[in-house]
Amino acid sequence: METPALAIPADLTTRPLAPGDEPAVTRVMAAQELADVGEVVIEEADIVADWRRPSHDVSARTIGVxxxxxxxxxxETSAHGRGDAAVDPAYRGRGIGTFLAHWMQDNARRHGSTVIGMPVPEGSPGDRLLTALGYRVRWTSWVLELPLGRAIQERPLPEGYAVRAAEPAEYPAVHTVIEDAFLEWSQRDRERYSDFVASVVERPGFEPWTLRVVTDPTGAVVGTVLVQLAGEEQQEGFVARLAVRRDQRGQGLAQVLLVDAFAQARAHGASRSTLSTDSRTGALSLYEKVGMEVTSVWVNRAIDL
Known part of the structure; x- marks a missing residue:
């Protein structure tokens, strides 16, 4: 059954969002992040790329206040029980967050989901609100950075292996490596290749050098990393995806890819490197081994529908 309809203040209105609203969404999310964690993480390119995915119906899956x-x-909601929301900090305390939380539940339910959850900074107003509404913690996430000026320690490759930019003909193989690895711990359907292309290759700012691969002695893609330049004047190199084929693990390939991503980001003007990981992957120690440090902690809170 649907949750009871909630009203927003009479001076406010709502409507579904549409392409063209990305700058406004970015502004609201950035204001919330700045208030809650002290820095802006979101990029307008993230919203643009996400909304371009062929599987995502923006008008049916979003609402703006x-x-x-x-x-x-x-x-907004998407498949697999994922949601995102933000409220301008200047408008907190007016019931907007509660309204949006209930809208997300009803929207996800109408699209066949049995659970809806979203990431929030631990201890933030959003975390406290979802706790009060009965949301449980599904997993914990950490944002890490390689501090400014920290030396990047080289990692040797096994004999016959190479690290380089992916060739366009290898993009389907890259997608396969990522999905095979991520689906070992992520409870969702396999990402369509067309969605991968829209959110990675067609994302504003994508350049061929940003998608890196490790190949084995036969030339097969066995590992990959995606690094995106972000932040003011693109001073941050964000490691967006990292995966190594299961049968190739234990050789240090993930560390090689990380070090390569850091070096490539610095070579293209970034002064710091960041990434996020969560408790489902068991990879936190890997990132700490290459010199990264935790800068913020997030929790994914969810509720059954």
Whole structure:
């Protein structure tokens, strides 16, 4: 059954979002992140790429809360029980977050999901709100960075292996390596290759050098990493995806890919490197071994529908 309908303040309005609303969504998310964790993580390119995925129906999966023409709150759902939401900190305390949480539950339920959850900074207003609404913690996530100026320690490759930029003809193999690895711990359907292309290759700012691979002596792709330049003046190299084929693990290939990503980001102007990982992967120690440090902790809170 659907949750009871909630009202928003009479001076505010709602509507589904659409392509063209990405800058406004980015602004609201950035304001919330700055208030909650002290820095802006979101990039407009993230929203653009996500909404371009062929499988994502933006008009059916999003809602915006407006004060006149000014977006002050936003929420969306996607497949696999994932949601995102943000409220302009200047509009907190008016029931917008509660309204959006219930809208997400109803929207996810209508699309066949049996659970809905979203990441929030641990201890933040969003975390406290979802706790009060009965959401449980599904997993914990950490944002890590390689501190400014920290030396990058080289990692040797096994004989016959090579690390380099992926060739366009290898993109399907890259996608396969990523999905095979991620589906070992992520409870979701396999990502469509067309969605991979939209969110990675067609993401604003993508350049061929940002998608790296490790190949074995036969030339097969056995590991991959995606690094994205982000932040003001692209001073941050964000490691967005990292995967190694199961039968190739234990040889240090993930560390090789990380070190390569850090070096490539620095060579292209980044002064720091960051990534996020969560408790489902068991990879936190890997990142700490190459010199990264935790900068913030997030929890994914969810509720059964």
């Amino acid at each position: 407006f004060d006149g023409d000014h977006l002050v709150g936003y929420a």
